[in-house]
Amino acid sequence: MTGFGKYMIFLGSLFVRRETFATYYKLILEECVQIGVNSAFLFILVSTFIGAVTTVQTAYNMVSPLIPRFVISQVVREMTVLELAPTIMAIIYAGKIGSSMAGGIGTMRITEQIDALEVMGINSSSYLVLPKIVASILMYPLLVVLSGVCAIIGGYLVGQFINIITPTEYVSGLRFGFNDFEIIIALTKSFVFAFLISSISSFKGYFTKGGALEVGIASTEAVTSSVIAVLLADYFIVNIMLR
Amino acid sequence: MIKVRDISKSFGDKMVLDGIDAEFSKGKTNLIIGSSGTGKSVLLKCIVGLINPDQGDVFYDLRNFTEADKEVKSEIRREIGMLFQGGALFDSKNVEENVMFPLEVLTKTPLDEMRDRANHCLKRVGLENANKKAVSEISGGMKKRVGIARAIVNNPNYLFCDEPNSGLDPQTSILIDELIAEITHELDITTVVVTHDMNSVIGIGENIIFLYKGHKLWEGNNADITHSGVSQLDDFVFANKVMGKMRGI
Numbered sequence: 001m002t003g004f005g006k007y008m009i010f011l012g013s014l015f016v017r018r019e020t021f022a023t024y025y026k027l028i029l030e031e032c033v034q035i036g037v038n039s040a041f042l043f044i045l046v047s048t049f050i051g052a053v054t055t056v057q058t059a060y061n062m063v064s065p066l067i068p069r070f071v072i073s074q075v076v077r078e079m080t081v082l083e084l085a086p087t088i089m090a091i092i093y094a095g096k097i098g099s100s101m102a103g104g105i106g107t108m109r110i111t112e113q114i115d116a117l118e119v120m121g122i123n124s125s126s127y128l129v130l131p132k133i134v135a136s137i138l139m140y141p142l143l144v145v146l147s148g149v150c151a152i153i154g155g156y157l158v159g160q161f162i163n164i165i166t167p168t169e170y171v172s173g174l175r176f177g178f179n180d181f182e183i184i185i186a187l188t189k190s191f192v193f194a195f196l197i198s199s200i201s202s203f204k205g206y207f208t209k210g211g212a213l214e215v216g217i218a219s220t221e222a223v224t225s226s227v228i229a230v231l232l233a234d235y236f237i238v239n240i241m242l243r
Numbered sequence: 244m245i246k247v248r249d250i251s252k253s254f255g256d257k258m259v260l261d262g263i264d265a266e267f268s269k270g271k272t273n274l275i276i277g278s279s280g281t282g283k284s285v286l287l288k289c290i291v292g293l294i295n296p297d298q299g300d301v302f303y304d305l306r307n308f309t310e311a312d313k314e315v316k317s318e319i320r321r322e323i324g325m326l327f328q329g330g331a332l333f334d335s336k337n338v339e340e341n342v343m344f345p346l347e348v349l350t351k352t353p354l355d356e357m358r359d360r361a362n363h364c365l366k367r368v369g370l371e372n373a374n375k376k377a378v379s380e381i382s383g384g385m386k387k388r389v390g391i392a393r394a395i396v397n398n399p400n401y402l403f404c405d406e407p408n409s410g411l412d413p414q415t416s417i418l419i420d421e422l423i424a425e426i427t428h429e430l431d432i433t434t435v436v437v438t439h440d441m442n443s444v445i446g447i448g449e450n451i452i453f454l455y456k457g458h459k460l461w462e463g464n465n466a467d468i469t470h471s472g473v474s475q476l477d478d479f480v481f482a483n484k485v486m487g488k489m490r491g492i
Contacts, residue, residue, distance in 0.1 A: 008325050017317055023348055112331040119291050119403075121320030127348075 011200040012059055014130045027131035030139075035097055035132075036139030039149035043147045046092060047084065051151030054079055055085050058128040059164040069165050073147040073173030076155040081182045085148035086189035087234050090197065093140060094226040101132055102222035105205030133195060142195035148186070168183035185202070185241050192233050197226045244269050245401060245433055248301035249320055250289055252282070258283045260296070261457045269430045272424050272447045276438060278479060283327075283437045286454065287405055290435065291323060292316055303401065321349055324422075326392030326404040330386035332378045338365065339374035340390050345397045350391035366391040368422060384415040388422070395426055400429065402434040408443055416440060420447045444468060453479070 018024075058075045105128060119123040139196050152174065159165040165173075201222035208218040245267040252260040259282045267273040275283045288294040290301050292308060297344050301308045312321065332341045342361040346352050365374055368388040372383060381389065387407055391488070395401055403424055408416035424447040427434040438444065444451060448465035455475045463471060466479055 017313060019348060107334075112327045113333055115293050116325065116327060116331040116333075118293060119320060119323055119325045120318040120349065121323075122348055123317075177283055 001135060002094075007200070007203050010125060010206065011199060012128065013125045014133070015126070017095040018126050018130070019072035019122065023127075024131055024134075027127075028135050031131045031135030032139050032227060035135050036109050036142060039139075039143060040094060040146065042092065043089060043143050044066045044116035047080075047089065048154035049077060050084055050088070051080060054084075054151070055158050056162070056164070057231040059159075063241070068169075069115030072159070072165050072194045073152075073155060073170040074176055076152060077174050077178070080089070080151040080214050081186050082238075084151055085144045086186045086193060087230065089144060089147045090140075090189075090193040090230045091227055093143070093171075093193070094197045094201070094230065097136070098222050098226045101198060101201040102205035102208075103131070103215055103219045105202055106208035106218040109208045110211055110215060111205065122241050125206060129199070130150070133198045134201055136194040137191055138200035140197075141190040144186060145188040150238030187236065188241065189234060189237055192237060193230050196233060200226045200229055203233040244304055244420045246302040247286075247290060248300045248302070250286065250296045250301070252285055252289060252294065252296050259292045260289070261451065263299070263454075263457075263459050265452050265462070267433055267435050268450055269433045270297055270428065271449040271451075272427050273433070274438060274448045275435065275452055275454060276448075276461065276479070278439060281454045282457045283439070284405055287435065287437045288421070291325060292320065292401055294483065298408060309350070322400040324397065324399035324402045326387065326390040326394050326402075326407055327440055328406045328409055330383075330390040332386055332389055332393070334378050335376070337374070338370070338376050338378065338482065341378065342374075343397050345393065349397060360396060361392070364396045365389070367395070367426075368392045369418075371478050378387075382478065383410050384412075384419070387419050389397045391419075391422060391426070392478055395430065398430070400432055402432050404434070404438075405438040406437055406439070408438060408440045413442065416442060417446065419461060423492060439479075441480065442482075 009147050044172065054076050055072060060071045062069075062072065105114075110129070114124045114128070117127060156167070156170050159170050160167065204218045204222040205215075247263055247267075249261055249263045250263040251258070263286060272417070275286060277283050287295060288301075289296045289301060292301075295307065296317070301312065303322070306315070306319060309318060310317055330373050333344065336344065339358065342364055345359045348359045362371065362374060365371055368391050370392065373385060373389075378389075391407075402423070407419050407423060410462050411419065420443045423434060423436060426432075427483070436443065445465050445482060446467075448468065451461075451463055451465065451468060452459055453461040453471075453473070453476045460470050461473045461476050469482075471477065
């Protein structure tokens with residue numbers, strides 16, 4: 001509970017003694033490139049392959065001739081929109097971006113760069129962390145959309161390549177019984193997860209004490225805590241929105 | 244002028260500073276000296292507000308910094324320049340950007356003026372050709388000089404240096420000391436240097452306070468330090484073999 005209280009105070013500190021809008025604007029753009037553009041390749045790669053593998057495995061499990069083939073792409077769509085794109089990618093995002101945030105801020109802490117900001121009269125938490133959270137909230141939903149599209153394309157391509165589903169069946173399955181509310185659920189998840197991962201990781205890095213070993217520990221803790229928070233939030237969001 | 248009144252600080256059961264009173268004069272290089280672990284850096288961090296003291300006050304030209312709210316503290320801090328032990332330069336920026344940084348964040352100076360000012364400060368510390376270099380490309384001594392340039396770029400009223408000579412060879416140490424003293428006199432600012440380097444003490448110590456186990460045992464200047472009559476200070480001053488030979492003279 002002490003840790004949670006400290007986290008809440010930390011979040012509150014982001015909004016006091018803020019710098020000018022121009023300062024944040026520049027920092028947010030830099031973070032968007034770092035978080036979004038530099039992560040796009042990994043997201044495309046992972047989601048395309050997961051989409052492809054899901055298609056193959058679903059086809060492998062559908063042995064009954066009574067089940068139409070378009071169900072394969074329906075399963076891929078449901079998995080992608082509800083879980084793969086927002087949640088599984090959040091775990092990858094925590095591993096790549098979360099650990100990088102914790103490591104970067106932790107290194108700044110142990111090399112007195114954060115002290116230097118404070119001595120200059122700059123609110124270091126607001127200056128360093130707020131742009132990361134805002135950039136994360138802006139970029140992660142875009143990465144989730146990209147990931148969803150790539151997973152579905154991956155499934156489509158592999159379906160044609162090994163001849164388990166025709167293009168017509170695949171597209172029919174994608175469209176059959178589609179509920180657009182699922183997109184809203186996925187995007188809600190993406191905003192919440194982006195906030196949780198960026199804020200928890202920055203929090204872990206910001207309060208690093210010691211040396212290089214502790215920076216490593218902070219990075220690991222950032223990933224672990226972020227993943228736990230994401231899974232808990234996932235459960236609550238689904239419970240609330242799908243009732 | 245900076246005045247420190249009755250500053251105490253403990254970490255757990257360990258009393259690191261015990262009722263320290265001191266005055267650091269304007270236009271002079273004020274030194275806080277003592278062996279490792281005597282609380283020098285903790286005192287410096289209490290003065291600049293990086294650590295909150297358990298009791299006591301710090302006054303910046305009669306403004307009580309310890310009791311001030313965050314806004315006032317922030318205002319006072321904008322008059323402070325600080326050189327950290329490891330330089331504390333931002334890895335993501337090059338030398339010139341590091342020096343420009345306080346102007347960029349704290350002022351509305353146009354970019355060209357900021358660049359001119361940064362290059363002027365870099366020239367002042369003898370680094371006119373290093374402005375585009377990455378922090379990882381420069382030596383320890385250069386990092387200290389960039390740190391000094393960054394500390395003075397905003398025309399501070401107070402300059403703090405935490406062990407400016409640590410990790411430097413004797414010749415570079417002397418250059419850094421001389422630079423700090425010159426800047427102090429040139430800008431007529433209050434400079435506080437934490438050090439345990441006797442070359443610095445003898446070279447630039449216009450006002451020196453000696454800390455021993457969290458207490459202030461002596462205050463004076465570099466002319467008096469070799470005949471202070473305080474045994475703990477004598478042990479510190481003459482610990483070096485060369486200085487030890489002088490002790491007998």
